[in-house]
Amino acid sequence: MGCAPLAYLLWSEIMNYAPSNPDWKNRDRFVLSNGHACALQYAMLHLVGYTVSLEDCMNFRQLKSKTPGHPECFATPGVEVCTGPLGQGISNAVGLAIAEKHLSHHYSPQVFSNYTYVICGDGCLQEGISSEASSLAGHLGLGKLIVLYDDNSITIDGPTSLSFTEDVGKRYEAYGWHVVAVDDVVNGLDNLRAAIAEAQAIDDKPSLIKVKTIIGYGSQKQGSEKTHGAPLGSDDVSFVKNKLGLDPTQAFQVDDDVRAFWADVTKAREARMKEWERIYSQFASSHPEVFKEIERRFAGECLNEEELIALLPKFEYGKDKDKATRQFSEQCLNALAVILPEVIGGSADLTPSNLTALKCSGDFQKNSPSGRYLRFGVREHGMAAICNGLYAYGGFRPFCATFLNFAGYALGAIRLSALSRFGVIYIMTHDSIGLGEDGPTHQPIEMLESLRAMPNINVFRPADSNEVVAAYVSAIRNRITPTVICCSRMPVTSLQASCAKKACLGAYIVLDNVEPQLILLGTGSEVNFCVQAAKVLVEQHGLSVRVVSMPCQEIFLQQPIEYQKDVLPGDIPTLSVEPSSNHGWHRFAHQSICMTTYGLSAPYDALLEHFGFSTANVIDVALLLLHFYKNRPVPNLRDRPDSGSKGFDNGLHH
């Protein structure tokens, strides 16, 4: 209610949009960063003619409605990003603004010239993620990003004086933003109108407009935290309706003159889109190849699996010298970036470690917006949220990189990639204790399981060059599922039988023998220990052993059950080998060589040896496993009924 004047002005005068085509490429992007205020956004979407009906508004927060409790981009036309987790929306907006600036310079300002508007509250500005993204936005001089800060002095706990007394405006000036204050939006909108015009005119700085508002304006509880989350109550609703000249006996009622006003507004906006379409079609005639590329990018079309594999680097077993999988990742990323201009991204200040520099492109900076390499700085959470914004704009396949362990800093935003169905590519190197000397603060233990437990995200831990190729092919092909590519710091020996095409199935046999008595199941840099151990077990112990490489659990579990059981029957003693928590491995393996503690600081070979990741230890444990089941039945781990879970109807089963 406090923000209503802001929304009124944005939708009636400021923003370009076309309810008939929510995907209009050059629409102004609007982000309600304080997503809990979404009733306001739904009301606006309804008034201006998006397919959000009055009935939808009445079904606010009900099962499968278009009006969930926080904005969801896949649920409601006109909603750009999922907001609610505080700080995410404003950080997404930085990505949306980068997207516009890049496309405008790379293609044409005639085609891409939109603004990004944000409404955010105190909560968003307290979150560290917004500090990270805002600092970078100032550095990059994103002049078309305009944030309206709903400065209502109230958070859930009470007045902001309890915990938030900093000078926000001064902080944003320090970030290099243009900051202006508007003290009143109750007695007229001229000041706000002027502030927005000023912000629009400043093209080398993002703008923060600090708008003093009154939470729950018009109600008896106005100005109190009691209006933050809880409903007003019917008495107070009547009170406020009376005060504002509305009929208190009517609910969900829009007067005809209001309808007529907004119909005119919408008509004018649709006309602007038509004018843009005219210009775009001229552009298409004069630049047919570029037009085709833009359309392809926004349609998300790409090469198929075979074509992509063919275009990515080939590695030959025995010919190339051992390299870290992060080095193969560097080659694959660079090969893709050359052919796919939609690939944009960077690292959280770990470029020389993550090996994500793009040889085909310079940095995206304030004065070089055609560049595709982003210097995110040491800002993991902001980085992931910015990538979500880039994806949300359309036409991009963003990537970002840090050490796997520091995915934990960015988890809030990674989760939103997955929930929002944004195919962001996460390149996470230094993926185990194998990173060595940096020690336990840097060595991931639980992170693989954290990510695997998340719905709609594919976690790859490739064993060698061919599996890195598979990870990138899968990442590019899966547009609505983000992919995490976990890479080693240390060199790996290529597997004789590794295969990009087979690795795209999630798991496959890399070494086999007739009627195997034992399966060694590994991922990433540890598969080679399994292969070496298997050879010894076959040659010296006369055993029949299979080795399975499982670069991606999620994708393996999507294969036909026949394939799954061909690879892992379930009733052959199976030993998994991964330097990580083994929670999820109980599904596939009878025993695990895993990490049950944090790591240590030491050279990687000493660490792997110490924690049991060696050929010798795989052999020892495998023999103990076989001994254990010598005189008792082997439980068939895969002979279980399917999950008894319901609710498979929201379009994403994994």
Next chain:
Amino acid sequence: MGCAPLAYLLWSEIMNYAPSNPDWKNRDRFVLSNGHACALQYAMLHLVGYTVSLEDCMNFRQLKSKTPGHPECFATPGVEVCTGPLGQGISNAVGLAIAEKHLSHHYSPQVFSNYTYVICGDGCLQEGISSEASSLAGHLGLGKLIVLYDDNSITIDGPTSLSFTEDVGKRYEAYGWHVVAVDDVVNGLDNLRAAIAEAQAIDDKPSLIKVKTIIGYGSQKQGSEKTHGAPLGSDDVSFVKNKLGLDPTQAFQVDDDVRAFWADVTKAREARMKEWERIYSQFASSHPEVFKEIERRFAGECLNEEELIALLPKFEYGKDKDKATRQFSEQCLNALAVILPEVIGGSADLTPSNLTALKCSGDFQKNSPSGRYLRFGVREHGMAAICNGLYAYGGFRPFCATFLNFAGYALGAIRLSALSRFGVIYIMTHDSIGLGEDGPTHQPIEMLESLRAMPNINVFRPADSNEVVAAYVSAIRNRITPTVICCSRMPVTSLQASCAKKACLGAYIVLDNVEPQLILLGTGSEVNFCVQAAKVLVEQHGLSVRVVSMPCQEIFLQQPIEYQKDVLPGDIPTLSVEPSSNHGWHRFAHQSICMTTYGLSAPYDALLEHFGFSTANVIDVALLLLHFYKNRPVPNLRDRPDSGSKGFDNGLHH
């Protein structure tokens, strides 16, 4: 090398410390927030006489050395907190400074009057976590917190001009800090000395001293990012030694005059501790009860399990009305806070939702430092790091709270609680889709598995009042293991057979029948569906059914194997019920009613029904499970060898 003048001044003139007693209560706390520079800290600890030998220094980054690649508080005497993950150290320091301010006011400024000093770099100040903690530090006016910002203009990617061009000083002024710049520490230390004296004199604001330094000072590569992580190389080491007047043929060589200088320094510092001990012993005489309490707090002594259970609220089955477990949590937390003054904490602006307000104490604010309730604001990551700092000070059992899903914002710091062996208590409410209308952005799915996959952290999801008591008892009793207490927003029906003492075993039988044919295994608010389903399966289907409640997997797995097999034999068809990812449940259950997708926005009862968390669905799935195993062997899930992992020697096995 650029920071060496800072370290020299701090240890030789500024700080109070006593190498003979690294745990001296009133020592100044020092945090190297840019932990990758730890070689400097180890050198200082060696010079001033901590038990860090030259040999330890030579074993830098080697297996089990006292000098790991980043500072670890449990590995090296004189190191206060684990740093390295950027932004954590400076945020821990805010907690350390809160601790001093509270104890000083609560007990006596004669006993507690130390400063907290931090050295941090650009990376720490780019991270959102430091923004959160620094904003709060300014709000709280922590005058004894002094941060030396190593402003060397270099990060790993290159010059800070790539990504970090904000005005850091102005930003900290906006936070309410005292900010001063020192441009040169190469040609003399008077400016720095004066700046520190000025900072010490300002008692109502934390201080940021921006010190221009030169990375890799003295070397041929000085001022370049090439000196950030990589060794200098022997040529350059000789070059710098020559330049600084050292013998380039000598390594790990400390001249006698240097030794003598530091011996004098240390002697003076030890004398100050002796003087403090004299004052403290006078205090002990005049305030014997307070002295006893301080000593007990710093020794981490507490009541035993029985005593704690006796002191916590009793709930009687059938007598009390149904409440949410967050409401029982409120009662337990408040009961503990009354008897344990070391309990201090708060919520990330969700006090009315987390129900963490302390009735026995007001807020800790700038002008009320005796208060024990912290208004963290919407700053989850900073909150957790501040709690780590409070714990690190000694004498505190900090708690903090948010929605379980937003543990994802704080995971970087939660992990450091676990790694550092800091028994922080995390109160995480709204622990499933059962939170209802807020929708999938707020509903945790993978978070329980994320936390369970982390070593050294106990995750409780209590089913009712008695289990909430158990969670708090366990949290208080486990001093070196953090505990996460996951609570429901919705009311639960108390279990007839629930029992705090048994719940302290991690899992126990809440309903049993002879020779059970089926086990229903639940956690939290869903155990009651299992109990209701079991009754129907017994009465209407003539089945023999057991129900197991498993509030804490980690603790159950620490019980003797006989107890574990008594509760869960492994070869009885077992159905787990938890609205969460089921990765870890494959260890215990043949089938799971779980979440395989994100949630939805709707009233909680509609959601639970929709996703299959209902008595009726538990019955249906249980019957299907029994049908599945009618004509085939039931795999014994617990009949497996132990984990084949090594490396159990770092003192923490879980």
